[in-house]
Amino acid sequence: MKVVLLEDIENLGLAGDVKEVKYGYARNFLFPKKLALAATKENVKLIEEKSNSIIKRTQKRLQTEQAKKEQLDGLTVEIKAKTGEGGKLFGSIGANDIYAALKEKQIEVDKKSIKLDEPIKQLGEYEVTIALYREIKATIKVIVHSLNEN
Template sequence: MELLLKEDVEHLGVRGDIVKVRAGYGRNYLIPKGLALMATRANVKLIERERQRLVKLAEAELAAAQSLGEKLNATTLTFQRKAGENGTLYGSVTSMDIAEALAAQQLEIDRRRIVLKEAIKALGDYEVTVKLHRDVAATIKVSVVSDAPKPTTPDEHPPAGESVAS
C-alpha cells in the first residue's frame, strides 16, 4: 500500500514522502491517526501545492525547537525522593515526573519526547535527553536527592550553655 505522509513518522519517512507500507499498518494506524493519506493523484497534487506552506511550517517548527532546546539545555531539575542507606530510591523518577516538573516551569514537553532507557532508581546527577525535533535534541540536568534530613554532627551545634549570636 502506498501512502503519502502528512506528518513525520519515525523510522518511516518525513512529511510529503510517498512510502510503501503493509496494508494493515496503513489502514489501522497511519490513516486513522491522521499521519498519512492514500497516495492518489489528487492527494499528491494537493501535497505538491502545499509543499511551500510545508517548507515554511518546517522552518518555523525547527526554529521553535531550537529556541526551546536552548532553554532546556540551561534547565536543571531537582527531585527529592525517599532513599535507602545505599542510595537506592523507594520508587523512581520517570519521564512523566520530568514532564510535570518542566510543566511547572512553563516548559510544556510531551513525556514521550523525554528519552529515558529506564526510570532513575538511585540518588545522583543525571543527564536526560529530550527529542524536540528530528534535528534538535536537548539535554536536561536531573539531580535526585534524598528527602531525609542530613544527620547533624557535633560541629554544627554550639556546646551546651553557649548561645549563638545573631
C-alpha cells in the same frame, strides 16, 4: 501500500514523503489520525501543490523547537524522592517525574520526547536527553535528592 505522509512521523518519514507501509498500519493508524493519504496520483499532486505550506510549517516548527532547545540546554531539574539505605530509591524516577518537574518550571515538552535508557534508581546527578523535533535534542541535568534529608 503506498502512502503520502502529511506530517513528520518518527521512524517513518517526513511530511510529503511517499512511503510503503503495511495496509493495516495505514488503515488503522495513519488514515484515522490524518497523518497520511493513499498515494494515488491525485493525492501526490495535491501534496506537491501544498508543499510550500508544508515547508513553511516545518521551518516554523524548527525555529520554535530550536528556541525550546536553547531554553532547555543546561537546565537543572531537582527531584526529591524517598530513599532507603545507600541512597537507593523506593521506586524509581521516570519520564513522568521529569515531565512533572519541567511542568512546574512552566516548560512544556512531550512526555514521549524524554529519553531515558532506564529509570533512575539512585540519588545523584543524571544527564537526560529530550528529543524535541527531528535532529533537535536538548540535554538537561536531573538531580535526585532524598526526601529524608533536611
